[in-house]
Amino acid sequence: MDQILNIDEENMTITIQPYVNFPRLQTETMKRGLWNGGTPLSASTSGVLSNILFNGIWQSSFAYGPGWRSIHSLKVVLSNGDILDVGSSALPRAGKSWWQGPGPDLKGIFEFIHYGALGVITEATLKLYPWVGGDWNPVEEEYDKPRLPENHRIFYIEFPSWASMSKAMYEISHEGIGTHLDSAMDAWNCYFTTPHQEESERLFREKFFPQYFIYVVLAGISSSRQLDYEERVLRRIVAETKGKFREDLREILTDWQGEAFRSGNSPRMLRHGGYSMCRLSSSQIETQEYFDKVHRDILARHDHY
């Protein structure tokens, strides 16, 4: 149950069994100029399929959608032993080529948060996306300091307020630039960049990282001119929303160059407390703002980080 069964380079799909994890899938696809379009912040040994079924929110969901948006077809074993093909493979002559429809599709009830209760998935065909990052496969020597994949640029930007940060994020989304657009909160950055709790807490208390902060990744998928164009658009939006590029933080935040594509140090966020998780998982911008306020209030009153 840990095999890659097929990589269809022409139709940009991969068929996997459930125990294929992120590094394996990415290593095999990236050398073919393709990838699955993202990574969760859990350990990269998480199964790709189990992650999608369980959550599937990736650093680059901004460009590629949540994980289940990639599922073309599933093979499901039901509790009575029946085997069900759902998704486009169930349509006559459609193959495993398309993620949804036409018409109603049973795939919807198996692709997200049933925790295996409705059946065991033994095979999944997932969509792949263009990878222009070249030979990118961080090794142990690069731990903490992974290289940025080729043809990608990463930017760290601070804002004076929640409102200006949200406005910039809306504008960037509407311009259709970039693959990653994430609000990387101060607590989170404190965890990533330090191997010890004491050091993380010190950085947090000293307000080392900005509170209203995003990172953006641009990918030159069609050409380097596209990259230049996207950077110009980004710089205009940042100027209009009173943001500030924090080049001085680039080195300490090098970790994002890896975390954005394949999780490495992310599980550090669970060392203590769950503040950063809460802000991450709330979806609407108003809800995020509310969570942020409540948690900062708790942090200010209790010596628990």
Ligand SMILES: Cc1cc2nc3c(=O)[nH]c(=O)nc-3n(C[C@H](O)[C@H](O)[C@H](O)COP(=O)(O)OP(=O)(O)OC[C@H]3O[C@@H](n4cnc5c(N)ncnc54)[C@H](O)[C@@H]3O)c2cc1C
């Ligand atoms: C520090 C940390 C950070 C995280 N950050 C993120 C994040 O940024 N984005 C995100 O999406 N998630 C995130 N997560 C959650 C993460 O997605 C899950 O913890 C992870 O995917 C579990 O992987 P696993 O392979 O151990 O799955 P398991 O725990 O084995 O399975 C997950 C669920 O899927 C079901 N399942 C597994 N295999 C099958 C199958 N073949 N058929 C049917 N059901 C099946 C299981 O019953 C279980 O309910 C984070 C978790 C941690 C600990």
